[in-house]
């Protein structure tokens with residue numbers, strides 16, 4: 001694939017990462033993911049292998065035991081995971097949630113947690129933002145954290161909190177000052193790093209939420225949960241800004257996963273079209289089969305250019321909001337186009353579990369909805385890039 005090859009030629013570190021991830025993923029073929037998907041199991045062996053190889057600590061600075069690499073490395077890791085037919089959803093959050101701790105946590109918090117996250121002793125995979133009533137309208141979330149002496153008392157409910165059962169820590173967004181009492185409407189929310197090992201059964205209840213994809217996702221209930229006051233990350237009431245800060249990284253990394261998915265679908269469709277014979281000839285001889293695959297390839301390559309632009313701006317500490325949003329939208333559309341084309345190329349066999357197409361098809365559909373839906377990206381572009389009037 002041309003753009004990938006060009007990127008690797010100029011960066012030997014990226015090329016080496018790509019090859020190592022490919023080698024690791026080769027031990028986790030389609031059979032592994034099919035079994036995990038069927039039973040809605042957590043891919044523990046895969047996550048452990050990634051952790052032991054240091055890939056999940058790529059963004060953690062070397063002083064805390066990580067590799068101190070940039071978003072380019074993290075994006076490459078996730079793209080390769082998805083390109084192999086695997087799925088990074090079981091563990092990708094560690095890469096972007098950890099950024100909030102890294103940028104806004106105190107030295108004491110960083111020294112306490114980052115080395116343990118880097119060496120795999122503990123996992124920071126859970127991210128509790130979405131709530132059943134407020135949805136995308138984060139500023140209207142209802143979970144509260146009230147200071148009482150040395151502790152905060154947390155009450156509320158989260159939904160779609162993925163990986164909560166397989167994580168030791170959760171980054172939680174809660175209201176600490178009521179909307180009526182803040183000067184700026186974006187103030188009043190705070191971020192907490194909760195040690196769930198102490199909390200489960202003591203005010204924190206996690207209920208699995210069976211979904212279309214195997215994402216280890218859950219509902220989380222917080223009933224008078226007491227957490228130490230030093231669980232607060234950064235300044236009180238400034239949490240919304242911290243979460244927004246982390247969203248560019250999240251969008252770039254998810255976009256890279258989409259590019260990986262798209263490449264998997266295109267290869268799968270191309271290989272099948274070269275083999276499958278109907279009416280006495282390969283189906284790939286028909287331009288009705290070729291052209292949609294070629295078009296999906298073009299969409300993927302152009303989306304990848306936007307992903308590379310976002311990576312470049314982010315790693316150069318430049319304003320990456322526009323490019324990260326566009327990358328996420330274009331890459332999620334390219335992966336969905338490739339998924340549809342692959343399904344159509346396979347015909348009926350696309351529905352058979354054994355080809356993995358139906359599983360990847362379900363998995364890649366998610367990205368137009370989570371972690372941010374396409375409409376909300378279009379709204380960002382309309383308002384913040386084009387200067388159109390606010391609609392909400």
Ligand SMILES: Cc1cc2nc3c(=O)[nH]c(=O)nc-3n(C[C@H](O)[C@H](O)[C@H](O)COP(=O)(O)OP(=O)(O)OC[C@H]3O[C@@H](n4cnc5c(N)ncnc54)[C@H](O)[C@@H]3O)c2cc1C
Nearest residue numbers: 127128129130135136160161162215369370371372373375
């Ligand atoms: C498998 C899965 C895993 C997830 N993991 C996590 C997680 O780990 N942590 C977490 O916090 N969240 C998680 N989420 C939640 C995810 O981020 C949200 O589902 C997503 O942001 C969309 O929010 P919503 O579902 O509340 O949709 P809603 O906000 O209810 O919106 C519904 C639809 O209306 C559209 N819409 C809403 N308002 C407008 C508007 N003003 N203009 C135009 N269109 C609008 C939206 O785009 C969307 O299509 C996960 C979701 C899924 C499905």
